[in-house]
Amino acid sequence: MDHVELLKEKLLLACKIFQSQKLFDGFGHVTVRAAEDRILSTPKMPPGKVSMRDFIILNMEGEKLEGFGEPNGETPMHTSIYRARPEVKCILHYHPDELIAASVVEQGVKVVANCGVFFYQGTPIFDSPSLIVTPALGDDLARVLAGHNSILLRGHGATVVSDDLDELVRLGINLVKNVRIQIMASVLGAPKAHSEAESRSIVELETQGNALRRFLDYYISETLD
Numbered sequence: 121m122d123h124v125e126l127l128k129e130k131l132l133l134a135c136k137i138f139q140s141q142k143l144f145d146g147f148g149h150v151t152v153r154a155a156e157d158r159i160l161s162t163p164k165m166p167p168g169k170v171s172m173r174d175f176i177i178l179n180m181e182g183e184k185l186e187g188f189g190e191p192n193g194e195t196p197m198h199t200s201i202y203r204a205r206p207e208v209k210c211i212l213h214y215h216p217d218e219l220i221a222a223s224v225v226e227q228g229v230k231v232v233a234n235c236g237v238f239f240y241q242g243t244p245i246f247d248s249p250s251l252i253v254t255p256a257l258g259d260d261l262a263r264v265l266a267g268h269n270s271i272l273l274r275g276h277g278a279t280v281v282s283d284d285l286d287e288l289v290r291l292g293i294n295l296v297k298n299v300r301i302q303i304m305a306s307v308l309g310a311p312k313a314h315s316e317a318e319s320r321s322i323v324e325l326e327t328q329g330n331a332l333r334r335f336l337d338y339y340i341s342e343t344l345d
């Protein structure tokens with residue numbers, strides 16, 4: 121199996137995991153940098169409903185080179201981020217209710233649980249509900265994202281980036297989980313956030329050994345069983 125087919129299989133599984141965790145609705149998209157100048161993307165359809173034959177290949181301008189479906193309207197978000205961040209290999213854009221709720225209040229995302237430690241460097245808020253449908257908006261968003269691994273889009277959703285597709289799945293699930301806990305805790309009182317040092321020490325543990333594998337295996341079995 122060639123490199124792109126393998127990437128398609130991994131991307132398909134990632135989409136099915138997000139779907140099984142109810143992180144997708146009819147919208148959202150996931151892309152992977154398949155080569156220096158090629159992007160593998162879910163097409164304009166509910167991303168949790170894709171099959172292998174649905175994926176499309178885009179160039180770095182977001183123009184379709186291969187595949188049946190059409191590019192998503194917000195493709196400029198992906199192309200701008202890939203241009204601005206050479207180390208980014210994959211991008212998730214989704215609209216979970218919890219993240220939209222966090223995007224409209226000043227506190228944004230606070231690291232309140234161990235699942236949120238990966239976001240200790242902060243999750244900026246793109247202060248506009250606009251869909252990212254032009255290169256100019258894409259570049260604006262990439263500027264606000266800067267070196268972070270996540271960004272909230274006010275009243276709209278969130279985007280998560282990684283250099284690894286397995287890690288993107290972990291980040292995409294954990295961002296929502298952390299914010300869900302943050303919302304629950306806020307009902308009880310002012311949540312206490314992890315310090316940067318506390319977060320870093322847990323990130324260190326979570327990036328060692330088989331921690332990521334164990335995380336993924338659970339969600340894969342929840343999705344496929």
Ligand SMILES: [Zn+2]
Pocket residue numbers: 148194213214215251276277
């Ligand atoms: Zn969107």
